Amino acid sequence: MNGEAAQEMLQKYLKSQGKLRSTPTRMAVLDAIVQTQGHFDAEGLYYRLMSSGKKISRATVYNTLDLFQECGLISKYRFAENSSRYEKAFGRPHHHHLICLQCGDILEFVNERLNKIQEEVCTSKDFTPHSSSLQIFGTCTKCVKTRETERKG
Amino acid sequence: MNGEAAQEMLQKYLKSQGKLRSTPTRMAVLDAIVQTQGHFDAEGLYYRLMSSGKKISRATVYNTLDLFQECGLISKYRFAENSSRYEKAFGRPHHHHLICLQCGDILEFVNERLNKIQEEVCTSKDFTPHSSSLQIFGTCTKCVKTRETERKG
DNA sequence: CTCGGTGCAAATGCTTTGCAATGTC
């Protein structure tokens, strides 16, 4: 994700909502997210911000993540764990996740037919979709191989 | 779900695992679940058991739910909320969920094409699937109508 | 100057754990 474009997007949203303010804290959090690859959680983001010298509280991290989700900058997921996971949403196609139960790795995939089926289902049920998330839990190649090796050994 | 069949399924699983025991508590929890319609959470199940005179601790409810999930009697989901949700898995087709963000209602649907696509994706990624869950978040008919009425009013 | 944002510490809510007592096999 392009940092400047993301900042612009946030600024626009803040203004459009009328009472929301642009603050250094929010920009710092956005920067940290822009530099992130893949999925992250609130604690990790907090840690990275603190490590890089920015002082911030966990509460603010959570608040800010909620705000960013509302304006579409990030997506929030709940997989199997206790904690929420986030990822950049800016400029990315709608995709889904393969989650390895052994190593926790997350693979992504895009499938247009899948999206169409979702639309069809919603139409037939008179349901207005807002977002969706397909999670396939299982075992990735790496871990299948590891298991086979262990069995043989 | 048929109560007897469920009990049988549990008994078989307990024996197959070698060290697991069949206890009145486990059977009581299973009974309570069999009588449940739709989704439920740990707290609700605990409350229903206590209300019906069975003494049980929350810890046991959680342990037992984990056990039932392992043997495939129930499915565990994490939607948007903080708490895990469960539902009977016995004798039900693989289905997915439409979750209303307004009223919290959960609609279910089955779609064979969807399942096929999932298989294809897994094959192409060399991923061995174990379970999957498609969650579509949005607004149900009822709530769309309510909102429209409010706008007009 | 006003009202939204932030940090801190405490509180909350769901879930797990440690341990002694109980009950199954």
Place this chain on the structure above:
DNA sequence: GACATTGCAAAGCATTTGCACCGAG
């Protein structure tokens, strides 16, 4: 009788809240 299971209370963890202070507009 051995060891899995249970209940209880306490602990654990992610997240939220209350409130005083700070700072953007």
